[in-house]
Amino acid sequence: MLCLDEKSEPDFAQLAAWRADTELASLLLRSPSQADEALTRKWWEECRSDSSQFTAQIVHKTDNCFETVGIARLMFIDQKASNAELGLFIGESSERGKGLGKKAVEALLKIGFFRYQLKKVFLRVAADNQVAMSLYERVGFKREGILKQHISREAGFVDLILMAIFVVDFQ
Amino acid sequence: MEITPIRYSERKPVMRWRNQQMDVLRQSEPLTEEGQDKYFCDVVSTWFGEEHPEGVLFAIRWDKRLIGYGGLVHIDWKNRNAEVSFLLGNKNVDQDIYIDRFSRFLELTRQVASELALHKIYCVGYDIYQYRFQAFKQSGFECEARLRAHTVIDRQAYDVLIHSLRVH
Numbered sequence: 194m195l196c197l198d199e200k201s202e203p204d205f206a207q208l209a210a211w212r213a214d215t216e217l218a219s220l221l222l223r224s225p226s227q228a229d230e231a232l233t234r235k236w237w238e239e240c241r242s243d244s245s246q247f248t249a250q251i252v253h254k255t256d257n258c259f260e261t262v263g264i265a266r267l268m269f270i271d272q273k274a275s276n277a278e279l280g281l282f283i284g285e286s287s288e289r290g291k292g293l294g295k296k297a298v299e300a301l302l303k304i305g306f307f308r309y310q311l312k313k314v315f316l317r318v319a320a321d322n323q324v325a326m327s328l329y330e331r332v333g334f335k336r337e338g339i340l341k342q343h344i345s346r347e348a349g350f351v352d353l354i355l356m357a358i359f360v361v362d363f364q
Numbered sequence: 365m366e367i368t369p370i371r372y373s374e375r376k377p378v379m380r381w382r383n384q385q386m387d388v389l390r391q392s393e394p395l396t397e398e399g400q401d402k403y404f405c406d407v408v409s410t411w412f413g414e415e416h417p418e419g420v421l422f423a424i425r426w427d428k429r430l431i432g433y434g435g436l437v438h439i440d441w442k443n444r445n446a447e448v449s450f451l452l453g454n455k456n457v458d459q460d461i462y463i464d465r466f467s468r469f470l471e472l473t474r475q476v477a478s479e480l481a482l483h484k485i486y487c488v489g490y491d492i493y494q495y496r497f498q499a500f501k502q503s504g505f506e507c508e509a510r511l512r513a514h515t516v517i518d519r520q521a522y523d524v525l526i527h528s529l530r531v532h
Contacts, residue, residue, distance in 0.1 A: 224442060273392065274516045313513065338509020338526060342484065345443045350483065355509050355526075
């Protein structure tokens with residue numbers, strides 16, 4: 194079972210390590226963070242106190258064990274336009290490919306659509322991240338644009354895919 | 365048309381124009397004089413001394429008269445792209461004049477982006493003043509995204525379009 198924990202504090206050492214992970218940062222379209230535990234705590238607190246964001250830990254429950262496996266966020270929550278950008282990651286590479294990401298996206302969409310009354314949730318994903326794109330399509334996201342050669346990789350530029358889902362299309 | 369790096373003394377007309385045209389800008393609250401002073405001191409002025417600034421802003425002049433401002437913002441040095449920003453002070457300007465000034469500005473901005481060795485520039489616009497998109501066509505920009513019902517102006521939902529141009 195999976196849930197989004199928006200109350201408790203994360204393990205900041207673990208969170209700092211995830212945010213510094215080069216491979217993960219590349220998937221998330223940003224540079225690896227240099228932040229230590231204290232700065233990571235500050236980042237977390239800023240996210241949590243920002244009313245235009247929803248930030249929570251992705252917690253995986255197995256038997257009597259609770260394990261934080263990643264972070265889920267709604268960003269740039271725009272009450273006027275009723276939309277927000279979705280972003281999340283599964284921090285431990287060993288936990289990826291188990292369906293946790295899909296469950297986390299669905300849980301996050303429920304919060305966006307039903308708590309925040311959003312009409313639309315959008316996201317950005319690099320075209321070389323086929324796993325994530327496939328996951329988003331299975332949840333119901335549709336492509337709204339392709340920004341060609343928008344992301345720089347070692348091997349050259351790759352496209353950036355813009356996807357979105359409307360509340361009416363969310364089952 | 366002439367563009368020059370924006371100056372502190374130009375902050376007030378910029379604030380006035382932005383407050384008059386909030387409906388077509390990503391700005392939810394009117395700018396205040398205090399906030400605008402702080403933005404120019406703490407943000408804009410620092411860009412001029414940096415090797416990799418987050419933005420570069422220019423005052424736009426026509427016949428030596430200040431008519432607008434714009435530049436490159438959200439410069440992403442890692443991915444070598446940036447967003448084009450453009451605002452004419454007179455929001456009721458004739459459509460043909462708007463297209464002409466915007467096209468000229470896009471060409472100047474392309475040259476700036478080229479100087480900065482950027483790979484790509486793009487512009488985010490609301491699908492409310494469709495004539496404005498003609499400037500993109502004239503300047504070689506391509507529409508790469510249509511974000512459906514992505515913004516609300518006067519309680520009406522509008523699409524947001526992203527036009528891009530590869531510089532290098």
